[in-house]
Amino acid sequence: MSAAQARSAELEKLIQADPGRFRVLTGDRPTGRLHLGHYFGTLHNRVRLQGLGVEMYVIIPDYQVLTDRDVADNLTGHVEDLVLDYLATGVDPARSTIFTHSSVPALNQLLLPFLSLVSVAELSRNPTVKDEIAHSRQSFVSGLMFTYPAHQAADILFCKADLVPVGQDQLPHLELTRTIARRFNDRYGNGTPVFPQPDALLSSAPLILGTDGTKMSKSRGNAIALSADADETARLLKGAKTDSERHITYDPAGRPEVSSLLLLAALCLDRTPQQVAADIGSAGAAALKKTVTEAVNEYLAPIRARRAEYAQDRAYLRQILRDGNERARAVADTTLAEVRAAMNSHY
CATH class of the missing domain: 1.10.240.10 (Tyrosyl-Transfer RNA Synthetase)
Structure with missing residues (x-):
């Protein structure tokens, strides 16, 4: 058993003992309908954690659609499809904050100080970014693609999430988030940590192959959508x-x-x-x-x-997003105020 797996098993015991002490950040890019791979890989687990009483933030990172494509096609429709899939599978907006990336300005503003804490070399050797660049739909590698790990750190740390459900391939992303949190605390914390160093909650879900025998994926046309x-x-x-x-x-x-x-x-x-x-x-x-x-x-x-x-009620979907965005903005504004105070830039 790897160190990450051992830590994840330990965390599961702690969650069972005291779920209310944990805050989870998770989410899906709005690039199409969710499928059976998503359901058995992540959605089922989110509903389980929500049911245990873990505080849940579910981000729809609409800006990050642009990391590997030139244009975000049908973005509104894809965002609403995600909310529909969440509701249908049991994600409860009264217990889980569902929000969109672009609607929380303070979250995105964290990217600037975070980028000052990582080197170009650290960003360029991230294996997940390398793979995404290799499979990119863009005509060139954008700065957004390159800085994706730092942006993801902002997603996780804006709400001070201490748990992030991930697969083994996402561990390098989370490790950079931990690095950013640690460096910010060391540089600006003055003995009092501003950010937690979030742990990975590794999924035990087995891999579901698509109809062509490769990994089930929205982009490969081999998926069975929940809808x-x-x-x-x-x-x-x-x-x-x-x-x-x-x-x-x-x-x-x-x-x-x-x-x-x-x-x-x-x-x-x-x-x-x-x-x-x-x-x-x-x-x-x-x-x-x-x-x-x-x-x-x-x-x-x-x-x-x-x-x-x-x-049948698209207005309800938009209300869920409005409510979730409002809650996320309040949390992000508080975090950004702490960051400004720590950096002595609170004017």
Whole structure:
């Protein structure tokens, strides 16, 4: 077990003992509909933490859509789609603050002092940024892309979040946030820390592959959206990649595509992948896909029903954002005032 995994396991015990002492920052870029990978990877866990009583801030980082593309297309629609997905899956705006990046000026102003605390070399060698640059849709690498880790630090530290649910690949981002917090405290804290050094809460969720056998992703066209109807789901799963072996077994290393489908069915049925595989036996890929389709559609039916109901009242979605933005602005204004006082720039 790695140090990060050991720390995450320790944090889970502390959360169970006293959830109210923790504040979480999490969120999703508004670039399209959320899918099953998001649900089992992050959304399900957010609702769990919210239910335990952890204070939750859910950011919709609309500015960061521009990190890897030239134009933010259909931004309003994508933001509202995120809110719909949140509500449908159980995120409660009365217990979780849902807000948009661009609506909190004081948060974004933190980027300036934060950038003074990191070097160009530290930004350029961040592995996540390197990967995002490699897959960028932009015609050039923008300054926003380059400074993305520092901007993410502002997202996390504006509300003084002490927990950030992440995957293993996001640990370098969080480590830079911890570095920025530590350097600010050392340089300006005068013995009293202004910012916490947030911990990573590593996800234990297994990877859900897309229909083409690669990681499920909005941008790859291989995802099953939470908002997809039953027919669309059936069509997508019918075209999912499997293999030529008729007998169905759970073997993530040797048969990743088949195993991912088994895992998806198992998550929806609250069973193990091995149990699902045993039921299908030698019935082949067609039976596997039928099992997965029925399991997914049954599992998502109440989520889709709630989503459709909320979609009838777009004014309510905008009110959720207004309320969340107002709460986030109040927190950010307080934090920025502390930063100014610490830097002796409070005029």
